[in-house]
Amino acid sequence: MHMLEKVRVSARLPLDQGARADLAGTARSSNQSIPVYEREFWTSRQRQANALHEVSYRACFKPQLPAYFINHLTREGDVVYDPFSGRGTTALEAALLGRSVIANDVNPLSAILIRPRLEIPCIADIDKRLRSIKFPAGASCNIDLSMFFHDHTLQEILGLRSYLNRRWREGREDAVDRWIRMVATNRLTGHSPGFFSVYSLPPNQAVSPEDQLRINEKLGQKPAYRNIRALIFRKSMQLQGQLSAADRWHLHAASQSSVFLQSMASATPAIDSDSVHLTVTSPPFLDVVQYARDNWLRCWFNGLDAGAIGQRITMSRTLEEWSEEMSQVMAELYRVTRRGGWLAFEVGEVRGGTVNLEETIAPLGVAAGFKCTAILINSQQFTKTANIWGVDNNRRGTNSNRIVLFRKA
Numbered sequence: 180m181h182m183l184e185k186v187r188v189s190a191r192l193p194l195d196q197g198a199r200a201d202l203a204g205t206a207r208s209s210n211q212s213i214p215v216y217e218r219e220f221w222t223s224r225q226r227q228a229n230a231l232h233e234v235s236y237r238a239c240f241k242p243q244l245p246a247y248f249i250n251h252l253t254r255e256g257d258v259v260y261d262p263f264s265g266r267g268t269t270a271l272e273a274a275l276l277g278r279s280v281i282a283n284d285v286n287p288l289s290a291i292l293i294r295p296r297l298e299i300p301c302i303a304d305i306d307k308r309l310r311s312i313k314f315p316a317g318a319s320c321n322i323d324l325s326m327f328f329h330d331h332t333l334q335e336i337l338g339l340r341s342y343l344n345r346r347w348r349e350g351r352e353d354a355v356d357r358w359i360r361m362v363a364t365n366r367l368t369g370h371s372p373g374f375f376s377v378y379s380l381p382p383n384q385a386v387s388p389e390d391q392l393r394i395n396e397k398l399g400q401k402p403a404y405r406n407i408r409a410l411i412f413r414k415s416m417q418l419q420g421q422l423s424a425a426d427r428w429h430l431h432a433a434s435q436s437s438v439f440l441q442s443m444a445s446a447t448p449a450i451d452s453d454s455v456h457l458t459v460t461s462p463p464f465l466d467v468v469q470y471a472r473d474n475w476l477r478c479w480f481n482g483l484d485a486g487a488i489g490q491r492i493t494m495s496r497t498l499e500e501w502s503e504e505m506s507q508v509m510a511e512l513y514r515v516t517r518r519g520g521w522l523a524f525e526v527g528e529v530r531g532g533t534v535n536l537e538e539t540i541a542p543l544g545v546a547a548g549f550k551c552t553a554i555l556i557n558s559q560q561f562t563k564t565a566n567i568w569g570v571d572n573n574r575r576g577t578n579s580n581r582i583v584l585f586r587k588a
Contacts, residue, residue: 213541217556221247229275230421231296234365235382236266237473240525244557244580245269245459248523249276257456260515262444262508267293269459274433275426281455283440283447285491288364288477290439295361296418297434298354299427305415308355309408314338322479326391327368327376329402336375336407336480339363344482362411362418364477373410377402385476443491445507453517461525462505463492464536502539509540509547513587522549522585537581549585556581 221243228242245268249259259273264282270293273280282293318337328336343360346352352360366374369382377400380386386394395401422430440449444462478485495501512522524544526536541551557580 213551213554215554215556217558220555220557229426231275231418231426232268232271233418234266234292234296234361235369236292237384239266239268240461240580242268242272244525244582245272245523246276248457248459248521248584249273249278252521252523253278253457258454260450260455260458261460262447262458262512263460263462264289264293265461267296270437271296274430274437277429278433278456280433280437281440281450282437283442283444283450285441285443286474286488287441287483288474288481288488290441291357291364291481292361294434294437294439295354295358297430297437298357299419299422299430299434300355300358302415302419304355305358306412308359309412312339312342312408323388325402326388326395327379327402327476329404332375332402332405332407336363336367339407340480340482358415359411360481362414363407364480366407366410366414367476367480372405373414375405375407375410384473387475445504445511447511447515450515452514455515455520456517457521457523458512458516459523459525461527462508463495464527498539501536502543505540506543506546509543509549513547513549516549516587518587520587522587524583524585526581526583535581537583541583544583544585548587550588551583552586553584554581555584 221241228246232242245259245261249269249272253259255277257278258281259269259278260281260283261267261269262283264270264284265286267282267289270280270282274297280297282289284290314335315338316334318334318341320333320337324333339359343352343356343363346356363375365382367382368374368376368379368385370378370380374382377391377395378398379391379394438449440447442449472485472489474488475485477483478488495504516522522544524540526540537554541554545551
């Protein structure tokens with residue numbers, strides 16, 4: 180398979196009125212060249228998005244990315260899909276914009292993070308449920324978590340964990356339980372008093388107990404008591420604080436028709452052929468992020484096997500392995516996409532910018548049957564989270580959003 184020639188252009192990508200016709204024309208103009216557009220198509224300022232998105236997860240893109248394509252390439256009621264859902268950025272943004280949602284991820288944590296934010300229980304019901312849950316003293320823990328949590332905090336966490344998992348086993352878990360589970364999962368560890376733990380790394384990466392002991396020793400700290408009921412309620416207020424009546428209506432409508440899958444992205448028989456209007460997704464980038472390792476504590480809280488989950492997540496070590504996996508994914512995405520539908524496939528630049536994955540994914544999409552209409556490179560400045568890790572813009576890590584845009588003719 181030969182590499183398609185990329186043609187860099189300075190004009191603005193025509194994703195406003197008439198986008199479908201314009202891009203279809205671009206795709207027909209040449210089978211050998213792909214125009215590349217580079218500018219800031221959407222802002223990188225996270226706080227401009229709805230606060231409901233503020234749930235941490237490793238390697239997630241900002242809501243402005245899927246919003247850009249959802250707004251320009253779909254209408255209300257259209258089906259928007261993400262085969263690598265993660266924290267559910269695409270699914271949630273699609274729901275807020277009145278679209279139907281399909282979300283898939285082999286990691287069951289994904290549905291735990293997404294579904295409650297579509298169901299949106301009433302704050303008063305969350306408060307009532309939190310007050311009703313009993314935290315019996317003397318609960319035992321099968322792993323040592325004393326380096327993260329105060330003894331009394333850990334007792335509360337164990338009590339909540341027991342309550343939620345019992346409700347799930349008995350088939351009695353409801354929308355309020357699922358919301359509390361989602362918020363607690365995201366409040367386990369972090370770097371402020373708003374989390375259950377002593378000061379640790381940002382919440383999208385749980386360090387090992389050994390590393391946390393080193394952090395505690397270096398900072399001369401020990402876990403202080405945290406009232407988990409109060410922290411869950413406060414975070415719930417923050418997450419729902421910007422929701423309008425229209426937002427709640429759209430979310431409720433989406434929750435009634437939404438589909439949550441835990442399949443491999445290359446095999447999703449539950450999705451009808453020719454049914455998806457737009458897919459916006461970002462797959463695991465080679466072995467850049469270790470999802471199972473980063474989420475071991477979240478898995479423990481939810482009674483999940485982090486090791487088994489890690490074996491299912493695509494973590495290819497070589498470009499050849501990744502290409503083989505993505506070739507199968509592209510074939511499946513072509514099957515589920517309707518005629519005239521779109522695929523926005525985000526790939527970062529990895530390994531110090533030496534690997535630009537759009538050069539791999541573009542011909543794979545074409546081989547699957549798609550027309551590759553454009554490559555968008557969204558230039559951005561890193562936020563404070565990236566700077567914590569010492570990552571400078573255009574120097575290390577995933578430095579830009581690089582989206583390969585396909586259409587099913």
